[in-house]
Amino acid sequence: MTALLLTGIGELTTNVADPDDPCGTRNDAAVLVRDGLVAWIGSTDAVDEALAASSTPAGPGAEVRVVDVGGRAVIPGFVDSHTHLVFAGDRAEEFSARMAGQAYAAGGIRTTVAATRAAADDELRERLATLVAECRAQGTTTLEIKTGYGLDVATESRLARLAAEATDEVTFLGAHVVAPEFADRPEAYVDLVVGDMLSAVAPLARWIDVFCEQGAFTAAQSRRVLEAGRAAGLGIRVHGNQLGPGAGAALAVEMGAAAVDHCTYLSDDDVTALAGSGTVATLLPGVEFSTRQPYPDARRLLDAGVTVALASDCNPGSSFTGSMPLMIALAVREMGMTPAEAVWAATAGGARALRRDDVGILAPGSRADLVLLDAPSRVHLAYRPGVPLVRSVWKDGVEV
Numbered sequence: 001m002t003a004l005l006l007t008g009i010g011e012l013t014t015n016v017a018d019p020d021d022p023c024g025t026r027n028d029a030a031v032l033v034r035d036g037l038v039a040w041i042g043s044t045d046a047v048d049e050a051l052a053a054s055s056t057p058a059g060p061g062a063e064v065r066v067v068d069v070g071g072r073a074v075i076p077g078f079v080d081s082h083t084h085l086v087f088a089g090d091r092a093e094e095f096s097a098r099m100a101g102q103a104y105a106a107g108g109i110r111t112t113v114a115a116t117r118a119a120a121d122d123e124l125r126e127r128l129a130t131l132v133a134e135c136r137a138q139g140t141t142t143l144e145i146k147t148g149y150g151l152d153v154a155t156e157s158r159l160a161r162l163a164a165e166a167t168d169e170v171t172f173l174g175a176h177v178v179a180p181e182f183a184d185r186p187e188a189y190v191d192l193v194v195g196d197m198l199s200a201v202a203p204l205a206r207w208i209d210v211f212c213e214q215g216a217f218t219a220a221q222s223r224r225v226l227e228a229g230r231a232a233g234l235g236i237r238v239h240g241n242q243l244g245p246g247a248g249a250a251l252a253v254e255m256g257a258a259a260v261d262h263c264t265y266l267s268d269d270d271v272t273a274l275a276g277s278g279t280v281a282t283l284l285p286g287v288e289f290s291t292r293q294p295y296p297d298a299r300r301l302l303d304a305g306v307t308v309a310l311a312s313d314c315n316p317g318s319s320f321t322g323s324m325p326l327m328i329a330l331a332v333r334e335m336g337m338t339p340a341e342a343v344w345a346a347t348a349g350g351a352r353a354l355r356r357d358d359v360g361i362l363a364p365g366s367r368a369d370l371v372l373l374d375a376p377s378r379v380h381l382a383y384r385p386g387v388p389l390v391r392s393v394w395k396d397g398v399e400v
Helices: 045-054 093-098 109-118 121-137 153-164 188-206 217-230 248-255 266-276 284-289 296-302 326-334 340-355
Strands: 004-012 025-034 037-045 062-067 073-076 078-080 140-146 167-174 207-212 233-241 259-262 280-283 308-312 369-375 390-395
Touching: 004 045, 025 045, 037 045, 045 217, 073 340, 078 340, 093 284, 109 153, 121 140, 121 390, 140 217, 140 284, 153 167, 153 188, 167 188, 167 217, 188 217, 217 233, 217 248, 233 248, 248 259, 248 266, 266 296, 280 296, 280 326, 280 340, 296 308, 296 340, 308 326, 308 340, 326 340
Parallel strands: 004 062, 004 073, 078 140, 140 167, 167 207, 207 233, 233 259, 259 280, 280 308
Antiparallel strands: 004 025, 025 037, 073 369, 369 390
């Protein structure tokens, strides 16, 4: 059996907790991988001793492929905990209109719904595969993918089935906006979401989500959706506080949601509640870049003790990019995060938002999801924005 040994790592980010360094940085390091898992981490000068030891999972005499990375940096694979990758069409004209001064109000979602309903499975699958490949090439090894561009039972089921072909982290977002045919009957649409639609999609999903926002769903409607999803065995996620102050963050904390995403407009009470909870605040700076809204204040959240994740929100309307390096650069430049905090939020933070302890870190027993940077340190992800620094990506120990 072949094992993989990365050696000569100038800076290794493990995210293994350290009071003085949450990134768990190791210098002049090596990582041994076997059977898709991290088997050993140590210093480069201890490699021979580790390989010779019978307790090493590679085992004495096992074939080992050695890769000397020449002093470059290695980080855990990015964990993108918020994407909308299954859809048809694009909304480039809407983006152009925003750049000319038109405000973003989430109404264009219905344009994507129409295109997605009309698309065949093969068209949706091909677009999904292209976007997943883009994300992988930029270092993302774990993806959450939402439905939400069907808004009817048949299409939401299709989107969940296709998403499940690409990830184990499928989220049912039938409560994205009210379907156009229910525009004057929002309560009837919620009935559909928590009834036939949930019954059809729940077996294919791990999570349920709701857009708790003016113009989407009220707090009462959102609570109903989340309670129904929880009763069906799904974990809870919330879109909230994106377009203005609202009830999303408070509802997420009250119901024990894994994450509340966007968090652009938070009250002091919202921040205090998040800090005292297990709910992660997932920030999506690609949205603010694309919509020209104010960026969330990550520094305020971090200083209050809130767990923060970064995600791309890759979607055709408000953030058509799956680049986690871009999210890191924006978080550092625009949101008050240090490079180390941003990298942690894009890896371990995303894992927390998905309630995963096997990804987003590098430690014996974790998944061997690693990214080799063509740079000496993780700081370069923010220091050199727009430069393709991801040199190699391994998912479950296999180069992709």
